[in-house]
Amino acid sequence: MEQTPGWVTLGKDALKPVVAFLKDGPGAFISLHCLTGVDRKEAVEVVYHLYSFEHRVMLTIKVILPNADLTIDSITPLWAAADWLEREVYDLLGVRFAGHPDLRRILNPDTWTDHPLRKDFKMAGVVPKPVK
Amino acid sequence: MDFEELIINMGPQHPSTHGVLFLQLKLDGEVVVDCQPHIGYLHRSIEKIAENRTLVQFVPFTDRLDYIASMNNNVGFCLAAEKLLGISAPPRAQYLRVIVAELNRVASHLLAIGTFAQDLGAYATPLFYALRDREKVVQIFDQLCGQRLTYDYVRVGGVSGDLPPGVDQLIRDFIAYERRMLAEYHDLLTGNVIFCARSRNIGVLSKEAAVNYGVTGTNLRASGVAWDVRKDEPYLVYDKFDFKVITGQKGDSWDRYDVRMREIEESLKIIEQALGGLPEGDPVAKVNKVFRLTGETYMRTENPRGELGFYLVGDGGPLPYRLKIRAPSFSNLSVLPYLVRGLNISDTVCVLGSLDIVMGEIDR
Numbered sequence: 409m410e411q412t413p414g415w416v417t418l419g420k421d422a423l424k425p426v427v428a429f430l431k432d433g434p435g436a437f438i439s440l441h442c443l444t445g446v447d448r449k450e451a452v453e454v455v456y457h458l459y460s461f462e463h464r465v466m467l468t469i470k471v472i473l474p475n476a477d478l479t480i481d482s483i484t485p486l487w488a489a490a491d492w493l494e495r496e497v498y499d500l501l502g503v504r505f506a507g508h509p510d511l512r513r514i515l516n517p518d519t520w521t522d523h524p525l526r527k528d529f530k531m532a533g534v535v536p537k538p539v540k
Numbered sequence: 541m542d543f544e545e546l547i548i549n550m551g552p553q554h555p556s557t558h559g560v561l562f563l564q565l566k567l568d569g570e571v572v573v574d575c576q577p578h579i580g581y582l583h584r585s586i587e588k589i590a591e592n593r594t595l596v597q598f599v600p601f602t603d604r605l606d607y608i609a610s611m612n613n614n615v616g617f618c619l620a621a622e623k624l625l626g627i628s629a630p631p632r633a634q635y636l637r638v639i640v641a642e643l644n645r646v647a648s649h650l651l652a653i654g655t656f657a658q659d660l661g662a663y664a665t666p667l668f669y670a671l672r673d674r675e676k677v678v679q680i681f682d683q684l685c686g687q688r689l690t691y692d693y694v695r696v697g698g699v700s701g702d703l704p705p706g707v708d709q710l711i712r713d714f715i716a717y718e719r720r721m722l723a724e725y726h727d728l729l730t731g732n733v734i735f736c737a738r739s740r741n742i743g744v745l746s747k748e749a750a751v752n753y754g755v756t757g758t759n760l761r762a763s764g765v766a767w768d769v770r771k772d773e774p775y776l777v778y779d780k781f782d783f784k785v786i787t788g789q790k791g792d793s794w795d796r797y798d799v800r801m802r803e804i805e806e807s808l809k810i811i812e813q814a815l816g817g818l819p820e821g822d823p824v825a826k827v828n829k830v831f832r833l834t835g836e837t838y839m840r841t842e843n844p845r846g847e848l849g850f851y852l853v854g855d856g857g858p859l860p861y862r863l864k865i866r867a868p869s870f871s872n873l874s875v876l877p878y879l880v881r882g883l884n885i886s887d888t889v890c891v892l893g894s895l896d897i898v899m900g901e902i903d904r
Contacts, residue, residue: 438751438752439751439754440754441754441840441847441849441866442838442849442851442864442866444851444864444866446853446861446862447862455851455864457838457849457851457866461751461765461767464772464773466838468838487752487754488749488752488753488754488874488875488878489752489753489754489871489874491874492870492871492874493754493870493871496870500587513580514579514580515579515580515583515903515904516580516583517580524585524588525587525588525862529588531588531592
């Protein structure tokens with residue numbers, strides 16, 4: 409079965425009301441399966457995977473945040489699962505989730521200053537070249 | 541009520557935290573008022589490493605995620621890669637993948653049951669029984685691919701080698717042996733009065749809470765949700781086999797134990813059917829070493845600990861642009877503070893043991 413036939417791109421203000429409707433509406437997307445981010449150099453994409461047990465559909469939602477303003481509404485009030493996942497995206501990519509109850513780093517130490525999954529992050533040490 | 545709060549640091553080096561997990565417990569006497577897990581002690585930035593490795597080079601890193609069930613991680617990652625590339629493995633390779641994934645599930649569940657019993661104070665005996673049986677699986681894998689823990693057996697496009705002569709008989713012997721031994725586990729634990737008293741009605745996770753926290757796998761099924769990716773969105777050749785989706789009733793710690801016990805029987809059934817129907821042919825991958833990755837894909841598979849997802853994004857080059865690993869234990873652990881509020885410290889250990897987490901995939 410095709411799990412991700414494509415994705416929907418939403419504006420950042422539309423995200424929270426739309427996912428709230430998807431969760432409680434007839435779609436019954438009651439499961440926040442995954443929440444992650446992708447650094448696109450000029451912008452960061454925040455990617456949400458919602459799942460509906462009733463209709464057996466995985467829905468991928470993307471929100472594109474320009475580097476100048478990396479803030480988006482937190483969806484932790486809707487799903488407890490978003491709590492740690494948003495903290496991870498904040499830690500690794502630097503996206504700030506407005507309204508998150510406890511937005512701290514989760515994998516890196518609190519004293520860390522960088523966001524390692526950003527493409528401009530300088531890797532210390534030598535990275536081996538991939539096979540040709 | 542007026543009381544003096546005591547904060548206890550449990551871990552990161554603690555035998556009951558199943559790895560380097562640090563729990564900050566706020567206590568009122570013996571009762572946990574709040575629990576704050578601190579993770580990241582095992583963070584090796586595997587997702588960043590993935591951005592600098594080709595798909596073929598990255599497969600051994602997946603062994604180090606959930607190191608108790610390395611085969612299942614191999615399978616999950618290779619399926620995600622194959623989905624992105626639009627290729628599929630030969631039928632014999634698909635059957636072999638099912639066999640190794642289910643064998644590893646049995647080994648992983650055994651270890652989960654053994655350590656859970658040890659957490660409840662059944663010192664040594666159940667754990668040693670579990671290790672004894674798991675050793676047989678490990679030795680089968682040793683014969684199969686020359687490794688005991690980090691296998692790198694499943695490759696993009698197939699598997700690394702065919703079954704060596706005699707290994708299919710070893711697997712059949714193990715199935716017969718393990719069926720006998722399961723009776724022993726049931727005698728030792730399932731009806732044990734102390735074991736039941738320690739685990740029944742402890743850490744009850746309702747259906748709604750489980751879904752809300754993103755809990756998956758055995759922990760979700762123990763809460764009564766009949767959901768198994770192998771059954772409901774079949775990958776590989778799982779749709780050809782006859783097996784049941786095991787569910788619990790209440791979602792307490794005992795149910796989580798019981799679901800694992802019964803899933804071992806189902807896994808043995810799957811292995812038996814897969815061995816019986818193993819098609820002829822060459823299972824070894826015959827594909828390129830370097831691919832151009834375009835587009836993106838999301839693939840999830842049923843790991844012993846829950847749904848392991850790989851979100852793989854390509855940008856036209858040979859390296860993944862981004863790889864997100866949706867680790868089941870990560871979400872399963874996030875429910876712990878909710879479950880343990882109001883319980884004793886000893887019950888906190890019971891709940892943590894029943895959730896069956898592996899820090900390797902939480903911290904990545």
